[in-house]
Structures are given as structure tokens and as C-alpha cells.
Amino acid sequence: MMNRERILGRCLIGLSAFLFISVAFIGAFSSDEIKVKSPVYAQRRTKLMDKMQEGIAIFKNTARDKDFYYLTGCEEQDAAFLLVPDAQEKFILFIRPYSAVREIWSGKQFTLEETKSIYGADKVYPMDQFERILFENLRGKSKIYYSLNDEELNQRILSVFKRSGRNFPGNIVNPLSYVHEMRLIKGPEEISLLRKAVDITCDALNEVYKAVQPGMFEYEIQAIIEYFYRKNGATVGFSSIVGSGPNATMLHYNKNDRQIREGDLLLMDVGAAYAKYTADITRTIPVGGTFSQRQKEVYEIVLDAQKQAISVAKPGVGIHKINQKGVEVINEGLFRLGLITDKKSDWQHRVSLMYYISHWIGLAVHDVGGRGPDDGVGRKLEPGMVLTVEPGIYIRRESFDNLEEMLGRNAPEKNELEDFLEAVNPAVEKYAGIGIRIEDDILITKSGHEILSKSVPKEIDEIRKLMKKDSYLNKK
Ligand SMILES: [Mn+2]
Structure with missing residues (x-):
């Protein structure tokens, strides 16, 4: 009996410790961010250090870049870290x-x-110790990794050398090229x-298909979409583009303040961000549910181009092939x-x-990694x-009245333009005023690809069928 009680007691202590730690974490992060906490970030840093082998890497957080976050999970402003493999x-x-005041x-x-415990750091210092600790760790290092894009960081590093009278290491490498290669290939937790x-964005769009009616304003559609984001724990990945009628012909239109009319095309280019990972989906639908003949003629071309471009996506194929295929069909x-x-x-x-x-998505809606060389093949998938x-x-x-400006350096001779x-x-x-874009998010798999955003209809019949249904949002 005694023994059993002792075991039970130990279990209870263990359980309370577990609960305490869990609650401490839940206080700081949303539940899904816990999943990508310490082990993943530590693995990424280890991978980067394996690439470096020696030297020292210096990273400073900037609002613009996601590399700091990718390697630490840390969003603190005015933060920095060192990686010292050896x-x-x-x-x-x-x-x-x-700071109680900042708090x-x-x-x-x-x-x-x-x-220190949240981010699994070996040591944590206040930012004002940065120069001192960097100086100590630079001893004997001939290779230094940091991004020269950050002028403030550059000055701080230079000042450390100036004060010490030491020579600056001849070998400066930008670590971001390594980090961006890593970010290009998503791990299982990033894919989930x-x-x-993507799923949250799809749910939002599917509801809009049912809810949209002539007389609504574009911002009402935006509100429905973004309501779905927040309702499901996501945020706005990028400024929602909701363009009806002529506004569908402007690529990054986001005033979203026009009243939608029967027969308009409605172009929605939107994306939820979940734990900072951003979807990017576009659908163009006919208000009222049926495309006019002219709209249909253009829509079918874009749809065919999009499907054919997606169909070539598989490992080993260059990304330029996707663009070439799409342009060929267009x-x-x-x-x-x-x-x-x-x-x-x-x-x-x-x-x-x-x-x-085409572009990569991930922590940024136009994610890092680059398309590779302009050799007709580019980055291999x-x-x-x-x-x-x-x-x-x-x-x-x-556009047609301003061909020279539209085409820039691609413009041919004037008389060729006139002809x-x-x-x-x-x-x-006949077709002026029509703007159509169809965009899906594609995961490259071992055997080919998976269309993550396939649950939002893009076939003409399926669009019509879904748009006929009623939305619970329109119930009086
Ligand atoms: Mn896009």
C-alpha cells in the first residue's frame, strides 16, 4: 500500500510540474506555436552550424526579415544572437x-x-552587453557570418574591432544564403x-461564394474573409485584395470600397497567416453565379493555363517550366x-x-529562396x-493605349506597336474591363505535387453550384 501511495505521490508531483510548465508556455504562445518551439529551432541552428563548421554568426532581429524568427522562434524587438559552433x-x-514600464x-x-528557458539559449544577456560578449567570442575567429544589409549591425561589429585594435577577419560570409536555402524546403511542422x-482561407472563400450578392460592398466581402481568419486563430497574411468589375483588372487593388453589381467579376486574392505561415489564394467568380460569354472565354483560358502549369510541377522540374507552360497556354x-x-x-x-x-510561400507571402538562374530552367523543384x-x-x-510604357525594355519599334x-x-x-486571376498553393511531394487549396471550386459548373447555396451569414 505504502509503495503505491509513494508512486501515486510521485506521479502527482510530476503531473503538477508538467501542468505548471504547460501553463507557463500557454501563457506565452498560442497552442500551435508550442509545437514549433525549441526542438525545431534548435535543429535549424544545428544545421546552420554544421554548414558553418567554424567562425561565428551574428544575427540581429529586424521587423522586415523572418530569419531571426526562423532560427529562434523569438519575436523580441531589439534582440540579437551569436552562433559559435566550436x-x-x-x-x-x-x-x-x-521593464515594468514596457510591460x-x-x-x-x-x-x-x-x-533562456523559453528559447533554449546557452546564455542570455541584456542587449547592452552585446559588444562585450561579441568581443570575447571573436577571439581567434577568422571567419565571421553576418548580413551586410543591416547597417546598424555592421556599425556595431566594426566598433568592436576599432576599440580592440584587432584586425577585422578577412572572411565575411552572408549567412542568409544558407538560411534561405533551408527555408525553401519546408519541414513537416511548417507544412502542417x-x-x-490554406484551409482557413479556403473555408472563408467557400463562404463568400455563398454569401456574395449584388449591392454588397467589396469591404463586406473582405470582412467575411477576415472574420474567418480571426475566428480560426489566424491573422491577415497580407492586405486582402477584393476587386469587383473594373477593379479586378488592377493587380494589387486593395481599397475594397466599391459596390458590387450583378454581372461583375469579383477577384479575391487573399491569405490567412497561421502561426506566421501565409496562404495565398486567388479566385475570380461571377457575381450572380453565371459568367457572361465574354467573361467565360477569358476565364477558360486562365483556368486552362493554371491547370496545365500546375500539372508540370514535380521534383526535378525547373520552376521556369511552370511559368513557361502557363504563358504558352495564355x-x-x-x-x-x-x-x-x-x-x-x-x-x-x-x-x-x-x-x-509563381512564387514561394512560407513565413513570408513572397518567401525567400529565389527562382534560380535565368537559364530557362531555374531552381529545380x-x-x-x-x-x-x-x-x-x-x-x-x-494598357493598350500606353504600350511603350507597359512593355518597357521589351517594347519593339514604334511602327510594330502601331500595327x-x-x-x-x-x-x-470587346474584352476591356475583364480581369481574371486564379491562384492555388502547391506542395511539391516525392511523387509530384499536392494542390493544398483544391477545396475552393474553380471549375465553372462547380462555382455556379456553390454560389447557388445560401450562406448563414445572410440569414436575417
Ligand atoms: Mn501570390
Whole structure:
């Protein structure tokens, strides 16, 4: 009996300790951010240190970049850290010291001890010790890793050397090139956060299909979408684009203040961010549920281009192939509509589709990693990469009236432009005011790809069917 009680007692002590630690963490983070806490960040730092082998890396948090967060999970402003692969204390974190004043104005602040345990640092110092500790750790280092983009950090590092009279290490390497390569391939925990962000965005769009009615304002659609984000623990990944009618032809329109009319196209380019991972989905739907003949002709081209571009996505294929495939189908379509005169032209389609149709997503909506060389192949796709595919056609009278400016350095001779304009003018008259974009989020898998955002209809029949349904949001 005694024994059993002692075991029970120990269990209870263990359980309370567990609960105490859990509550301490839940106080600081949302439940899903716990999942990506210490082990993942530590693994990322270890991976970076394996690449470095020697030397010292210096990172400072900036509002703009997500690299600091990626390597620490820490969002403290005015924070920095050192990575020293060959030292006993490898991860040294600097933060602003606890301040009761800052806490009462801005929310929970952590002490040095709390910070050390939350982020798993070997040592934590107040930020004003940065120069001193950096100086100590620089001893004998011939290689130093930091981003020269941060001028303030650069000055602080230089000042350490100036004061010491030591020579600056000849070997400066930007660690961000390594970190961005790492961020390009998403780990399982990152993929699950992206899935969640995408799913929340899909749910929002599916409700909008049912809710949208002529007479509503664009901002009401934005409100529905963003309500779904907050309701589900997400935030706005980027400023919501909700463009109806002529506003659908402007790529980054986000005033969202026009009243929506029957027969308009409604273009929504939106994305929830879940634990900082951002979805990016676009759908263009006809208000009233049915595309007009002209709208349908353009829509089918964009849809076909998008599906064909996605279909080539698999490991080993270069990202430029996706863009080439999309542009090829758009070219065929624009030719059929009479909006270009030469399918092989490298500039004609640019009046109606003026951007590269794919980008990475992750901690940033246009995530890091780069597209690789401009060699017709580019970055080769690998499992774990997540990218958007988003062709579009935007037909504006203003674009065709300002061809030289629209085409910039791609513009041909003036007389060639004049001939082009004359030939395409009837089609411009017919289709002007139509803007369509379709965008999905694609995960590259071992065997090919998975369309994460497939639950929002993009086929014409499916759009019509879903738009016929009633939304609970419109119930009186
Ligand atoms: Mn996008």
C-alpha cells in the first residue's frame, strides 16, 4: 500500500510540474506555436552550424526579415544572437532587459532567466552587453557570418574591432544564403502550419461564394474573409485584395470600397497567416453565379493555363517550366481572342499578363529562396517546396493605349506597336474591363505535387453550384 501511495505521490508531483510548465508556455504562445518551439529551432541552428563548421554568426532581429524568427522562434524587438559552433556555449541570445514600464504599455515581458528557458539559449544577456560578449567570442575567429544589409549591425561589429585594435577577419560570409536555402524546403511542422493557413482561407472563400450578392460592398466581402481568419486563430497574411468589375483588372487593388453589381467579376486574392505561415489564394467568380460569354472565354483560358502549369510541377522540374507552360497556354488563348497577333512573340502577351506566375510561400507571402538562374530552367523543384501558381489575364484599354510604357525594355519599334494596336483593337474593345486571376498553393511531394487549396471550386459548373447555396451569414 505504502509503495503505491509513494508512486501515486510521485506521479502527482510530476503531473503538477508538467501542468505548471504547460501553463507557463500557454501563457506565452498560442497552442500551435508550442509545437514549433525549441526542438525545431534548435535543429535549424544545428544545421546552420554544421554548414558553418567554424567562425561565428551574428544575427540581429529586424521587423522586415523572418530569419531571426526562423532560427529562434523569438519575436523580441531589439534582440540579437551569436552562433559559435566550436564553443561550449553555442547559442548566445541578447534581449532588452525586463521593464515594468514596457510591460504595462506593451504587454508581457520576459526576464533573462525566462528568456533562456523559453528559447533554449546557452546564455542570455541584456542587449547592452552585446559588444562585450561579441568581443570575447571573436577571439581567434577568422571567419565571421553576418548580413551586410543591416547597417546598424555592421556599425556595431566594426566598433568592436576599432576599440580592440584587432584586425577585422578577412572572411565575411552572408549567412542568409544558407538560411534561405533551408527555408525553401519546408519541414513537416511548417507544412502542417501552411495547410492550416490554406484551409482557413479556403473555408472563408467557400463562404463568400455563398454569401456574395449584388449591392454588397467589396469591404463586406473582405470582412467575411477576415472574420474567418480571426475566428480560426489566424491573422491577415497580407492586405486582402477584393476587386469587383473594373477593379479586378488592377493587380494589387486593395481599397475594397466599391459596390458590387450583378454581372461583375469579383477577384479575391487573399491569405490567412497561421502561426506566421501565409496562404495565398486567388479566385475570380461571377457575381450572380453565371459568367457572361465574354467573361467565360477569358476565364477558360486562365483556368486552362493554371491547370496545365500546375500539372508540370514535380521534383526535378525547373520552376521556369511552370511559368513557361502557363504563358504558352495564355498565348494560345490570347491569340484565339484576337488580343495578340503572334503566338511566338515574346512581348505581345505582356500587355495582358505582366508578371512571373509563381512564387514561394512560407513565413513570408513572397518567401525567400529565389527562382534560380535565368537559364530557362531555374531552381529545380524538390519535395517540401511550397509555391503558388497564379496566371491571369487583365484587359485594360489604358494598357493598350500606353504600350511603350507597359512593355518597357521589351517594347519593339514604334511602327510594330502601331500595327499591333490596330490589329488587336476590336478585341480590346470587346474584352476591356475583364480581369481574371486564379491562384492555388502547391506542395511539391516525392511523387509530384499536392494542390493544398483544391477545396475552393474553380471549375465553372462547380462555382455556379456553390454560389447557388445560401450562406448563414445572410440569414436575417
Ligand atoms: Mn501570390
